[in-house]
Amino acid sequence: MKIPIYLDYASTTPVDPKVSQKMIKYLTINGIFGNPNSRSHSYGWEAENAIIKARKQIASLIGADSEEIIFTSGATESNNIAIKNTSYLLKKRYKHIITSLTEHKSVLNICAKLEKKGFKITRIIPDINNGLINLKKILESIRSDTFLISLMHANNEIGTINDIKNIGKLCKNNNIIFHVDASQSVGKIPINLKKMNIDLMSFSSHKLYGPKGIGGLFIKKKSKIFLKKNIYQKNNNNNVQFGTLPVHQIVGMGEAYKIAKKEMFYEIPKLYYFKKKLWKGLKKISGIKINGDFKKSIPNILNISFNYIDNISLIMILKNLAISTGSACSSGNKESSYVLKSIGINDNLAKNTLRLSIGRFTTKKEINYSIKYIKDSIKKYNFFFKTL
Ligand code: PMP
DSSP states (O other): OOSSEEOBTTTOOOOOHHHHHHHHTTTSTTSOOOOTTOOSSHHHHHHHHHHHHHHHHHHHHHTOOGGGEEEESSHHHHHHHHHHHHHHHHTTTOOEEEEETTSOHHHHHHHHHHHHTTOEEEEEOOOTTTOOOOHHHHHHHOOTTEEEEEEESBOTTTOBBOOHHHHHHHHHHTTOEEEEEOTTTBTTBOOOGGGSOOSEEEEESTTTTSOSSOEEEEEOSSSOOOOOOSSOOOOTTTTSSOSSOOHHHHHHHHHHHHHHHHHHHHHHHHHHHHHHHHHHHHTTSTTEEEESOSTTBOTTEEEEEESSOOHHHHHHHTTTEEOBSSOGGGTTOOSOOHHHHHTTOOHHHHHTEEEEEOOTTOOHHHHHHHHHHHHHHHHHHHHHHHHO
């Protein structure tokens, strides 16, 4: 068993060895290293074919068509492209965007920038305690100039899953573009874009055992969205942007998504089982509390608060576990989590919080060790402070 035990899969996942083996074949002189834009020789054609195949694998996991996927550097960029381009395209007639207080910083930051440029932003407060976005609150926020609703599918800190299907229906009925940040949900819960009313969806590779630095944006064919062509170069990225595509990264992401599609139906129950086991083992610790909604959450995230121990002490006493106090983007930040505060958790308790996230390579032995280790460490900590 490798110590520290990795319990931070929500921040990033290791690349699956099957993925890295595949990627290596797309780098060196004896492999497929050509520029996919090169049309005059087989090196280029082979690279282009590899991209076509990967795009199909990615589309297949989420129920999209290949032409509906563009590649980006990750979900941060996808969120930026989706929100910014839609806003600038529609700015003459529409001004109002609806999002929520618990979105990822990449969504909140771009909304704040647009606000400074004259757009109006409504940030919905999620339901207290469970963190879900209530449909009624969305409906009440819609105005005549609302053109975009941008919400995450599953939250990266507490794991709660929003009712994206019904929010999509609501968007359709009100003629509003729907953008979903699905960075944490793709491959963790089934997604079929053919049955959901989503116009734009962001996702990443490194949350699903693929390489870092590559992600995607789904742009629904039938929706009336035409992304502003930032770089007017006809290429293999569905004519949207960028120069030479990173073939090895894209192939890696394609392979990772292919594996996820094949394995998710027994991987999901395994993760739910481990998460349940983890919580069952920990819930007897006095002063412990679970954040979010256990039932309506993705299988890999468990967010817990301890009544009397701050998270800096927790990280120190639990040094055999690689865990985080919240999202990776805010780790090291002394402020308590804005996600927890917006679901009504007081500042103190929000500071005493840990996110444990499990994944494909988590074992039963690691779960059992972690339960005992957390319990024993907290007992020792409490004993030490009581005797001071
Ligand atoms: N949205 C959510 C919900 C995330 O969890 C993350 C990753 N922390 C991102 C967006 C950004 O993804 P990436 O690292 O691929 O840019």
